[in-house]
Amino acid sequence: xxxxxxxxxxxxxxxxxxxxxxxxxxxxxxxxxxxxxxxxxxxxxxxxxxxxxxxxxxxxxxxxxxxxxxxxxxxxxxxxxxxxxxxxxxxxxxxxxxxxxxxxxxxxxxxxxxxxxxxxxxxxxxxxxxxxxxxxxxxxxxxxxxxxxxxxxxxxxxxxxxxxxxxxxxxxxxxxxxxxxxxxxxxxxxxxxxxxxxxxxxxxxxxxxxxxxxxxxxxxxxxxxxxxxxxxxxxxxxxxxxxxxxxxxxxxxxxxxxxxxxxxxxxxxxxxxxxxxxxxxxxxxxxxxxxxxxxxxxxxxxxxxxxxxxxxxxxxxxxxxxxxxxxxxxxxxxxxxxxxxxxxxxxxxxxxxxxxxxxxxxxxxxxxxxxxxxxxxxxxxxxxxxxxx
Ligand SMILES: Cc1cc2nc3c(=O)[nH]c(=O)nc-3n(C[C@H](O)[C@H](O)[C@H](O)COP(=O)(O)OP(=O)(O)OC[C@H]3O[C@@H](n4cnc5c(N)ncnc54)[C@H](O)[C@@H]3O)c2cc1C
Numbered sequence: 001x002x003x004x005x006x007x008x009x010x011x012x013x014x015x016x017x018x019x020x021x022x023x024x025x026x027x028x029x030x031x032x033x034x035x036x037x038x039x040x041x042x043x044x045x046x047x048x049x050x051x052x053x054x055x056x057x058x059x060x061x062x063x064x065x066x067x068x069x070x071x072x073x074x075x076x077x078x079x080x081x082x083x084x085x086x087x088x089x090x091x092x093x094x095x096x097x098x099x100x101x102x103x104x105x106x107x108x109x110x111x112x113x114x115x116x117x118x119x120x121x122x123x124x125x126x127x128x129x130x131x132x133x134x135x136x137x138x139x140x141x142x143x144x145x146x147x148x149x150x151x152x153x154x155x156x157x158x159x160x161x162x163x164x165x166x167x168x169x170x171x172x173x174x175x176x177x178x179x180x181x182x183x184x185x186x187x188x189x190x191x192x193x194x195x196x197x198x199x200x201x202x203x204x205x206x207x208x209x210x211x212x213x214x215x216x217x218x219x220x221x222x223x224x225x226x227x228x229x230x231x232x233x234x235x236x237x238x239x240x241x242x243x244x245x246x247x248x249x250x251x252x253x254x255x256x257x258x259x260x261x262x263x264x265x266x267x268x269x270x271x272x273x274x275x276x277x278x279x280x281x282x283x284x285x286x287x288x289x290x291x292x293x294x295x296x297x298x299x300x301x302x303x304x305x306x307x308x309x310x311x312x313x314x315x316x317x318x319x320x321x322x323x324x325x326x327x328x329x330x331x332x333x334x335x336x337x338x339x340x341x342x343x344x345x346x347x348x349x350x351x352x353x354x355x356x357x358x359x360x361x362x363x364x365x366x367x368x369x370x371x372x373x374x375x376x377x378x379x380x381x382x383x384x385x386x387x388x389x
Pocket of ligand 1: 123124125126127128131132133134156157158159160208212214363366367368369370371372373376388389
């Protein structure tokens with residue numbers, strides 16, 4: 001019995017609804033977009049229309065206020081049915097920063113419109129070309145000028161900006177040497193890109209190995225109203241960190257979905273493909289890697305559910321969320337490699353979708369946090385080993 005089979009009727013119904021929606025977006029749909037590196041607008045609209053992207057918004061703001069368990073089921077099902085939630089997953093966790101740290105006015109202004117699908121909050125600008133993973137060294141500045149902040153600098157890998165109305169932006173408001181603590185002096189803003197484009201905000205798409213709608217973003221004296229500062233000035237790094245557990249758990253769930261898709265495809269093919277007068281899956285050399293990938297996925301799935309349970313209970317889940325992301329990304333990548341191998345030459349053919357999903361799932365070894373950084377978190381914060389950076 002898989003972890004999914006222990007779930008409530010409510011979650012089973014959500015899975016069924018997501019599956020039904022995904023059936024309308026088969027492999028041909030994704031292949032055509034992949035060739036053009038085009039955004040899956042119809043798919044995202046369908047998810048929005050069904051209310052899935054408002055799953056974590058509380059009911060008082062017009063969302064469905066679902067549990068983390070329900071939300072991981074949504075993300076997993078999207079991937080397990082051959083679709084790609086990366087086109088819109090950020091909305092699920094980015095708005096958590098607004099929800100936890102935004103003022104009542106900000107929440108009332110933005111959350112109901114996001115829940116209704118009128119406003120898209122899909123973009124998250126943290127990474128910069130020079131600082132990379134070393135977020136505290138980022139160089140984009142926001143300087144107060146009366147009732148505005150003036151933003152200058154550059155972000156990279158800011159995904160979905162062209163398909164979002166709002167961006168959550170992390171920028172330095174106090175020079176590093178003047179900040180009271182190492183982790184202070186950064187602030188979070190909600191940038192309304194409908195107003196900002198052409199007035200100090202320039203977006204340049206980056207073509208990547210998979211279809212991801214990612215970009216470089218340049219800020220040149222962009223004026224952001226001071227009322228769009230989230231929480232207290234200088235505390236932004238803490239706010240961003242507090243949203244990361246949800247991000248890790250949701251992406252881990254997507255990886256579990258990917259792994260299930262690869263394992264399903266490989267098992268089906270190994271049963272049907274006959275070579276030397278018998279199904280290739282009759283050879284243990286073919287069936288063992290599939291069985292191993294399955295065991296690896298199931299182990300990772302347990303950690304995803306553990307992390308989601310702790311998150312839901314409001315308990316500290318930093319270690320579990322990070323381990324869930326690490327184990328699930330490893331499981332999906334191992335399953336992807338196994339699936340190509342099981343298909344032999346056909347694993348490379350576009351029409352099988354395997355090479356596309358293979359490229360897509362590779363990302364999660366690097367983003368939103370790379371494997372090394374998770375290992376270093378565990379080493380330092382869980383195992384008490386000396387700090388390495
Ligand atoms: C397609 C895509 C979409 C993305 N979307 C977004 C987005 O929407 N918003 C956003 O803000 N960011 C986004 N990112 C950025 C992503 O989070 C970063 O690429 C990732 O965190 C790694 O940072 P980096 O690329 O700067 O690598 P670097 O920090 O330059 O690191 C390079 C390599 O060195 C390793 N490394 C670095 N320091 C250490 C160390 N101390 N110990 C051990 N190993 C180390 C890393 O693990 C990595 O493998 C996206 C990236 C990609 C590729």
